[in-house]
Amino acid sequence: MSTCSECKSFFSREDEQGKGDCVLRVVDPRQAYYKTRPVNPDGDASGCESFQKK
Numbered sequence: 878m879s880t881c882s883e884c885k886s887f888f889s890r891e892d893e894q895g896k897g898d899c900v901l902r903v904v905d906p907r908q909a910y911y912k913t914r915p916v917n918p919d920g921d922a923s924g925c926e927s928f929q930k931k
Contacts, residue, residue: 882919887916
């Protein structure tokens with residue numbers, strides 16, 4: 878089982894220990910931006926379509 882903390886897109890939060898964010902770069906025809914969502918570091922990432930092993 879893969880966890881969120883093993884993904885390249887996972888970044889731990891400095892202000893809250895034991896929590897993190899999944900940060901993805903999104904590119905559309907006019908601009909590029911980053912999309913974030915809070916995740917649990919021990920969460921199951923086996924069903925995540927954007928999972929990339931570190």
